[in-house]
Amino acid sequence: MTRWIKLSTSAALLALTVTMGLGQPAWADRKGENPPAPVTAPSAPAGTATVAPALLHIPNLDAAITELAKDPLFDGMTVDWSGLLNFYAENGGLALFTTPTGLSALGQQFHDRLPVAASAGLQVPSEILTAVANAPLPASQDSQGRIEALLAAAFVATAVDANTVLGDADAHGALVMNQISAAQTKGDIGIKDLLDEQLPTYYRFWALANYLPKQVAYLEHGGWPQVPTVKKLEPGNTNPAVNALRARLSVTGELAAADVASGDVYDPKLVAAIELFQRNHGLNDDGVIGGRTIEELNVSAEERVRQILLNLERMRADGSNFEDRHLIANIPSQEVKIIEDGKVTFYTKAIFGKLERKSPTLSSVIHTVKLNPDWTAPAKIAAIDEVKRERNNPGFLEAKGFTIYDRSGNPVSPYAIDWHSVGPGNFPYTLRQAPGPENALGPVKFDFPNDHSVFIHGTPTVKLFDKQDRFFSSGCVRTQKPVDLAKFVLKDDPEWPAARIDEVLKTAKTTLVKLKNPLPVHITYVTAWVDEDGVMQFRKDAYSYDDLPKLPSNITQQMVAVNLVPAAKLNPPDLNEGRGK
Known part of the structure; x- marks a missing residue:
């Protein structure tokens, strides 16, 4: 059996429907013949508790598991049947997912979670979703055993640690049940944490997980050829490295086989392929080849697989924190996006912290937009950066609109200070910059509570957005389109139409606007992901945070062919059919 989620087109529901009565769920409204939605909790008859006070042992559970293993329902999934039998044998057949009259807390959360994970990208045949959604209430010990076996098998067939290379080598298959x-013992929170780990509902996790077999296939077939170093190669130039470039890009598909030419001329079709590669690796997509493009071209297939594995674990750990609507500021990609229901609804380039002042990763909520912000320089920045600028260019602070205050709050003339005698550890002043075109925060600041004193804002140094690697800030996130971002987050507030925002900005008067719909914000560090258009993206590990995992042994044998299951096979069942949609 493979350790990756194995899928096929052979799963069938008929046999289990007959043996378990799935054609007529126990709680169905028999008058209307309407089945429940897949995430609706099974409810017991009136006066009967849905969840029993204690989990009980089920006689002959091993027989129910053995019978289910013969059913074609799970033919398209990898299920460790032997491990499942051994697990329940060791615990004496203790029910985990069911009670004599309904579902346990685990069973209920799993019942509700599975269709959500499937809609997020978990590849599971619709027959399994239907079987779990329509599992009847236990009516006897035998029926409880069949339902327990079904839910346990579905859990083992879908749990990340049971079926993917992310699980520990000695904890695959039904051993995941040990968790x-x-x-x-931790109650509902513990069960939720377990399911967050084993059945993520974060669409970026599943998009990347489903891409992994393709990346492994590159590795299995020997990767791609290295490209020799070139100082600079522009469209139309002639260079011996051109053929190596064609060979490299034809492997990963940026250059179609039909477009592979001969000769040393950097021709238009190869230029287009390079531009596509550059876009998908965070490089300026101008078609000009230099050191950074060559660097990304020569990252090995093995390193790319390891990079994906690392970022899958990052997404698995953090994915449950992401709301349907949120702002994500990803440090390696140097961009800010607003995501709504899995779609990018706003995008802007961004600048992040320089290597000696790295931007932190965090999660918070934007509650306030400040138009025409003033800026009080943090003590460290004031004592180091601004003092240095004033020393090198006397009058700098005055020209940039700063007012200097002593510890008593009295204004001090910059010409009354010996700038060579002050600095870190000896700077008894506060620097406050007035709103205006020179203000370090630009025209707009987005506030959110955090322990790092960072925020999102604009900048007067807009030319920096033309740079390929944009790590220039002191930790905050600078956006290229702060005014457009403000208009976007306020678009549903009738009191703040775009025209009013423009008018306020012209006044240079600091104005606070409370968001009626606060926006969750996440500053992340992700170097490999599949974007919302389905395109694989890689970025350089700018902060050297990527501690790449070792490549799992026999990984190429643990993965299955890409697109083994037709898309229609993976869609959740339409359980609303016939319900008067």
């Missing part, structure tokens, strides 16, 4: 007891 359940510890989770249940």
